[in-house]
Amino acid sequence: MSELEEWSTSRLLTTAARLVDHAWNERLLDIGITHAGYTTLGVLSRQGTMTGAKLALAMHVQAQTIGKTIEKLERENFISKIRDSIDRRSQRITITPAGIDALARAEDIERTLMVGAGLESFDLRKLLHGIIGELAPQRQKSATATAV
Numbered sequence: 001m002s003e004l005e006e007w008s009t010s011r012l013l014t015t016a017a018r019l020v021d022h023a024w025n026e027r028l029l030d031i032g033i034t035h036a037g038y039t040t041l042g043v044l045s046r047q048g049t050m051t052g053a054k055l056a057l058a059m060h061v062q063a064q065t066i067g068k069t070i071e072k073l074e075r076e077n078f079i080s081k082i083r084d085s086i087d088r089r090s091q092r093i094t095i096t097p098a099g100i101d102a103l104a105r106a107e108d109i110e111r112t113l114m115v116g117a118g119l120e121s122f123d124l125r126k127l128l129h130g131i132i133g134e135l136a137p138q139r140q141k142s143a144t145a146t147a148v
Helices: 009-028 035-047 054-061 061-076 099-117 122-147
Strands: 079-083 089-094
Touching: 009 035, 009 054, 009 089, 009 099, 009 122, 035 054, 035 061, 035 099, 054 089, 061 122, 089 099
Parallel strands: none
Antiparallel strands: 079 089
């Protein structure tokens, strides 16, 4: 029996996620973003300008976790922060034209990476949707309770 046969499902899933992340990061290096940066740009492109807290919630991570990604994207001029006109203490994050270009380049990489690695399986996607659908609402309840 291989060592992998002894691993728990959660360990298999987190290891697979890390390996996919590493593969992504290697291919995204030329663009100047990470997989987390690509995901962040995608959320901003689809959902529009938002606060860091809302962005973290949309990405299913803690606000502190998204902070480093936001800093890197801002340094590369892929996003900009705009002071909220109503709550001057708050900043809203928006994707820039350079960010839109980086996102388009990353989307091209996604098409080749996912198909080339055999990760575009309908069955795998269905399983992952189920896992996220079950765990995300619990995580959001916990994050909302912690923020209040």
